Amino acid sequence: MQPADGWDKRVCLTRAGRRIRGGFRTWFRLPARWRIIALAAALVALTAVGIAIAWQGSDPPAEPTNLLVNRVTEVQVGARSSPGERITGVTFTFPPNADVSAVSAASVTLTHGGASVTPTGVTVNVANRTVTITLSSARTGSEANRIFVARVRDVAHPSEPGSYTYHVSLTSDQGTISGTSPAYTLAANTSAPSVGAVSLGSAYADSISSYAFPVTVGQFGRLAATAAPGGTVTPNSITVEFPVGTVLPASAAASSVTVNGTPLATAPSISGQRVTVRIPADVTIPASGVADLVFTSA
Numbered sequence: 001m002q003p004a005d006g007w008d009k010r011v012c013l014t015r016a017g018r019r020i021r022g023g024f025r026t027w028f029r030l031p032a033r034w035r036i037i038a039l040a041a042a043l044v045a046l047t048a049v050g051i052a053i054a055w056q057g058s059d060p061p062a063e064p065t066n067l068l069v070n071r072v073t074e075v076q077v078g079a080r081s082s083p084g085e086r087i088t089g090v091t092f093t094f095p096p097n098a099d100v101s102a103v104s105a106a107s108v109t110l111t112h113g114g115a116s117v118t119p120t121g122v123t124v125n126v127a128n129r130t131v132t133i134t135l136s137s138a139r140t141g142s143e144a145n146r147i148f149v150a151r152v153r154d155v156a157h158p159s160e161p162g163s164y165t166y167h168v169s170l171t172s173d174q175g176t177i178s179g180t181s182p183a184y185t186l187a188a189n190t191s192a193p194s195v196g197a198v199s200l201g202s203a204y205a206d207s208i209s210s211y212a213f214p215v216t217v218g219q220f221g222r223l224a225a226t227a228a229p230g231g232t233v234t235p236n237s238i239t240v241e242f243p244v245g246t247v248l249p250a251s252a253a254a255s256s257v258t259v260n261g262t263p264l265a266t267a268p269s270i271s272g273q274r275v276t277v278r279i280p281a282d283v284t285i286p287a288s289g290v291a292d293l294v295f296t297s298a
Contacts, residue, residue, distance in 0.1 A: 010210070054080050054177065061168045061181035069186045070159050070220040070287060072102070076151040077168045083146065086138040086173040087112065090150045093127040093167040098229035099156035101126050101240070107154040112137045113145040131155075159222045159236055161188045162229020186229070191218025193238075196290075201297050211242075211295040216288065223285040225278070235265075235278040238291060242273045258294045259283055 064073040081087055094100060103124045110117040110133070123135040131152050139146045150170075158164060163185050169178045194216045201210035215238055225235040230264060238259075241247060252275075254264040262280045269276040277293065285291045 008139060015150045023106070027221075053171075061179055063182055063184045064155075064157070064166070066157070067155055067184060067186055068189050068220065070160055070189060070222045071157050072114065072153075073155050073157055074151060074153045075155065075166060075181070076149060077170065077179070078147060078149045079170055081112075081139060081146045081148055081172065082139045082174065084138055085135060085146075085171070087148055088136060088173060089132065089134050089169075089171040091130060091169045091171075092152055094131075094155060095158055095164040095166060096233070097158035097160065097224055097226045098129050098166075099222075100124055100129055100131055100154075102154040102156070103131050103152060104154070106220060107131075107152055108133055109151040109153075110135060110137070110149070113139040113141070114147070156222075157186055158227050158229070159224055159235055160227030160229050161186050162227075162234070164229060189218065189220040191220045193217050193221060209295045210297040211293075213293060215291045215293060217285055217291065219288055221285070222287045222289075223279050223291065225281045225283065232278045235280075237276050237278045239274055239276045240293065240294065242275070244273065245275065248275065256296050258292075258296075260285075260292050 061075065061077045064075045066073045075092065077090070077092075079087075093241065101124075103122075105119065107124040108119055108122050108131075111121060117135055118138045119133045119135045121132075123132040123134075124130070125132075132151075133150060137148070148170075163183050165183050166181050167178065168181070169176060196214040199212040202208065223236040223238070225233075227234050227236055248270055251270060252268055254267045257264050257268050257275075257277055259277065259280055260283055262283050264277060265280045266278055268278075275295070279285070279291075
């Protein structure tokens with residue numbers, strides 16, 4: 001049965017002990033102050049639904065530890081989830097020439113609200129230099145209780161000094177955020193290479209000869225063609241200084257020098273008694289490894 005004024009009585013509000021007829025149209029009969037409060041509450045509710053993970057602090061991914069080439073480092077990222085938001089994955093992408101081959105599930109530490117979180121999976125792609133961590137974690141309560149931190153250890157820095165960054169993507173059931181670390185500069189290590197016995201094609205003075213000798217790089221002396229400081233591919237190199245009196249050609253073909261049996265991709269650089277050889281593609285000299293250099297007499 002409808003009352004005389006035609007308003008639906010399915011919803012009834014109580015104010016100061018009096019019943020107020022309700023229903024959808026009751027909104028328009030509420031006092032102005034009530035309308036403002038109701039609208040504000042609705043906006044707050046909508047905003048809360050839209051909140052998703054956000055980076056913790058002023059910088060997203062943090063600068064790595066140990067800023068020396070080829071050294072093993074640790075990286076971490078911190079984020080803040082919204083109440084009840086479930087974090088499901090983190091992917092770290094490291095710069096060219098970084099080495100993630102030693103990363104495993106044991107290299108990963110996760111916390112959410114200060115509590116340890118066990119990942120459901122850790123996938124390492126050495127070729128793409130990525131570490132992907134899957135998990136399922138949600139927290140409610142205060143902001144401090146919703147801080148998420150992911151750490152990855154056992155990542156080896158690139159082998160060429162210069163400026164680098166790494167990238168992180170963080171996924172939840174409400175969305176994905178991505179960020180890049182601040183640029184950091186890697187310095188050279190002080191470990192020195194050693195040179196083995198030199199083999200000559202001809203031992204006679206004033207004769208044209210080939211030269212062959214092994215170079216053993218230091219403990220942190222990994223060499224590769226894939227180094228890309230600042231985003232520019234800059235292959236690692238070996239510089240050889242020949243004795244005074246040795247006559248070197250003004251230029252030499254790339255094929256006239258090999259490293260571990262592979263010809264150079266670019267011609268060697270010759271300046272005075274020094275010849276600089278860039279590591280050819282597909283050749284990597286690991287830490288404490290040996291590079292066999294051969295200079296032909298052709």
